[in-house]
Amino acid sequence: MNKIALSLCLAGAFALPGLAQARPVILTTQLKNYSGDGAYLAIYVTDAAGQYQKTLWVSGKKAKHYKNLRDWARGSGLNRAEYDGVSGASVGSGRALKVTVDLADTLIDAGFEIRVDSAVEDGRDNPADVRTALTTQGAGKPTPGRGYVQSFTYDM
Amino acid sequence: MLRRIHSLPALIATLLLVVAAISGAFLSANPAIERLGTSVPANGQISVAALAERVARHYPGAEQIQRSPSGTIIVYFSQDGGTGAERVDPLSGQGIGPYAPSPFTRWVKNLHRSFLADTPGRAVAGVSALIMLVLCLSGMALLVKRVGGWRQLMRPLRGNFSQRWHAELGRVAIFGLLLSALTGLYMSAATFGLVSDGAQTEPDFPGVATTGPVAPIGTLPALQAIDLNDLRELVYPSPGASEDFYSLRTAQGDGYVDQASGALLSWRAHDGVHKTYELIYQLHTGEGRWWLGLLLGLSALSVPLMAGTGVVMWWQRYRAMPRIADNSGAQSADTVILVGSESNSTWGFAKALHDALREAGQRVHTAPMNRLATQYRQAKHLFILTSTYADGDAPGSANQFLARLDRFSDSHRPRFAVLGFGDRQFPKFCQFAIDTQDALLARGWQQSLDLDTIDRQSTQEFARWGEAVGQLFGRKLNLAYTHKHPPTQALELISRSDYGTQVQAPTSILRFGSITPQNRVARFLRRIGFNGLPRFEAGDLVAIVPPGSPVPRFYSLASGSKDGFLEICVRKQPGGLCSGMLHGLQRGQRIDAFIQPNPNFRPASGKSSVILIGAGAGIGPLAGFIRNNTDKYPMYLYWGGRDPASDFLYEPELGGYLADRRLTELHAVFSRVKQGAYVQDRVLDNASQIRQLIEEGAQILVCGSRAMAASIMHALDGILSPIDLDVRTLKRQGRYREDVFGYA
The missing domain is CATH 2.40.30.10 (Translation factors)
Known part of the structure; x- marks a missing residue:
C-alpha cells in the first residue's frame, strides 16, 4: 500500500517539469446580442495554414450539434479525447465566456493561431468566427469576430 | 382500476399537458404558415447547381444555402465585413426578405420541449409524453367500456355536460394525441440516448482536392445531379482555400463536392435508423407535412378542454364519494361493511351501522362492494348493505362484486349478513340483495343473520335489524339513522x-x-x-x-x-x-x-332519430326533450292516455311542436274511448317504421309506469327479432333508456 503511494508521489514529481512548460491562459469570448438560443463555440489552435493542432475549449453539451462547428469538427475528427475535460455549457446571447486553459509554451510565438467556430440552432454556422495570431504581443488585445462573437481576448 | 390509471396521472400532469398542448398547437401552425409564404418548384424543375448559380448572381458572398422542410430557401452570406441571412426565391435566386426566425416562436419551442428548464425540463417533457400516452390508451379503454364495445365507439354519447364533452372530444382527438405522444416519447428517448437519434458519423473529409482552376458553381456535375427539393444544406468552401470542398447534405445522404472537378466525394447515404428518426421527427412537428401539422395542432387544442372537463368530472366523483370517519384498514378491521349503492342513499345507513359498531368497540372497515378485498385477515363479521338497480341489477358501486367474489381466498372468511334496500312497489324488490346472498351461500360462506330488507328507507325497520345485529355482539346496538339529503x-x-x-x-x-x-x-x-x-x-x-x-x-x-x-x-x-x-x-x-341529476335519461348528442314512448304522467320529461329539440332532429312520440277529452296532457304544446317541426310525428292513443288501445298497441301498429328507425341508429327513451315499460319492452323485442336485435342489446349500447316509476 505504502509502496504504491510512494511510487505515485514519485511519478508526480517526475511529471511536474513537463507541466511547468505550459502556462495558464485566460480566454474571454464576448458574444453579440443575437436572436437565438445559446451558442455552441469551439476555441482551438491551428497552424498558419489552418491545420488543426489542439482544442482549448468547447461550449455546448449536445455532441450532435458539434458537426456545426465545422472547421473544428473536421480538424479534431470529433474525437472525444480531443475535447474531454475542456467542455462546458453553451453561451447565451450577449453573454461572455471566460475560461482558463493550460497552453504549451511551444505553441506561443511560433506562428500558431487561435480560432473560434460558432453555431446556433436554426441559425448560421460560423467557421473561423474569430482568427487571431497566438503571440505574446497579441495577449490582452481584443479581436472582433465576424459571426456571433463580438470580441475575443486571450490573457497570459 | 382503469379509471384510476386514467385520472391519477392526469390530475398530476394536467398543467404540464396543457402547457405542452397549447405550445404544440401554436407550433403546429408554423409549417402551414411557412408553406404559404413559399413557392415550391416541381420535382425535377430546378437542380441545386441551377439554384446556386442564380444565388451567386445576387449574393457574391454566399457561404451557405439551406432548404427548410417546407421549402423555404435561405442563403447565408457575408458582405462588406458583416454577415446576413435572407430568404430567396428558388426560381430567380433573388432575395425576398431577411431570414429572422421569430424570438417568440423560439420561446414557445423551448417551452414545448423543455418547459424552459433545459435538460431537467426535457426529462419532464418526456414524462409528460408518456403520461399522455397512458391517458390516450386508458381513456380509449374507458370509453369502449362505457359504450359497450369497439363497434359502438362512434355512437352518440350521453352523460352530463363534462362527461359528454370529455368523451366526444376524446374520440375525435385520440389519433392526433396518440401520434403526438408516441413520436414525442421517441424523440425524448432519443434526446436521452435511450434510442438512436439516427445520427451518423460525418463523411470522411476527402484527402486531396483536384488541382485546377475553380469551376463556376453552376457547372459542377454533382450539384447538377441533385434536385432542389432534396437539398438540406450546401456549405461553400472557405473563400480562397483551393484545398477545401463544398459540403453537401441532402435527403438521401451527405458528402463533399470538389471545387474544380465537381465530383461527389466521400458520399455517405442515410441508413434506415436515420430515415426512421427523420420520419418520426416529421410526424411530430408536421415539418414538410403542413396538413398533418394542422391536424395535430387541432387535436392538441382539445387537451385544455379535456383537462378542464376531466378535472370537473373527478371533482364531481370525489364529492359524491361518501366519507366515513375513523375507517379502519381492511386487514386490521374485525368487522367489515360493504355498500352497494347507486345514488349513495344506502351510505347513510352504512354510516349509522359503522358508528354504532365502533361505539360497541369494534374496529370497522366500510367500503363499496366493488372494493371487496381478496381476504380480511382479522374480520369476524361482514355486513353487506345493498340496494338494487333497475330490474334486479347490481347498483353502481357493486357491479363488479360478484366477479371479485370468485377471487376471495378460501381462508379468512368472516360470517356474513345481507341487508337489502328497496321499494316494495317494484316487482324485483331487493333482487340484488337476494342474488348476493345466494352467491355467498353457493360459495360456502357462513351466514350470521338471515337476509333482511328495508322498504323505502324505513328507519324503524333499520332499527329493528340493528337489534338483531346487536345480539351477534352480545349488546344493545343503537342504529339511529336520520335522513340526510342535499340542502333544499x-x-x-x-x-x-x-x-x-x-x-x-x-x-x-x-x-x-x-x-x-x-x-x-x-x-x-x-x-x-x-x-x-x-x-x-x-x-x-x-x-x-x-x-x-x-x-x-x-x-x-x-x-x-x-x-x-x-x-x-x-x-x-x-x-x-x-x-x-x-x-x-x-x-x-x-x-x-x-x-x-339523471344524466343517462336524455337524448344522446348527435343526429340520430329519437323515439319517445310514454304513458300518463310519463310524458313530462318527453315533452321537455321535445321542447328543447330546437335543432329539430327527428323525434317520434308514442303516448298513451285515457280519454282525449280529459287527460290529453300537453295537447296544445304538442300541436305547436309538430307545427315548428320540433316533433316529427305524434302517435297519441287512448284507452277509454271506442276501440281504445294502449301505447304498446300503437307501437306494434308501426312496427316496420320503428324497426327501420332503429336499424338506422335511432335511440329509444321510455317513461311511465313499470307495467307499461314491461309491455313496451315485450313489444319491441317482437318488433326487433327479425333483425336479430333485442332491447337487452340496445340497453347495453345505451340506446334504450327507461325512467319508470312504481305504480301501475
Missing part, C-alpha cells in the same frame, strides 16, 4: 294545468319558479339569465320533501333550468303524501326541493 331550495308554484279528473286519473302539470325579490337587481339578473333556479335539464329528477316526512320523493323534470321554470307532471296517487300535497298547491305556495 324553496320554489314557488307559478302556474298549473289540471287534467284527467273525469277519467279517475287526476294529473297536473306544475310549474315552479325561484323565489326572488322583486327589485331592480333581481330583474336585471333575470334578464341576463340568472333565474335563481338550480341547474338541471329535462330528464333529471327533482326531489321534493313533503312536510311531515323526511324522505324525499323524486319526480322527472319536464323542463331545463334554461327554460326559466321547473316543470313536473304529477299524477295524484290515492293516499299519496307528496302527490296529494302537490295537487293541493295554489299559485304562490311553496315547496322544498333539490335536484338529483
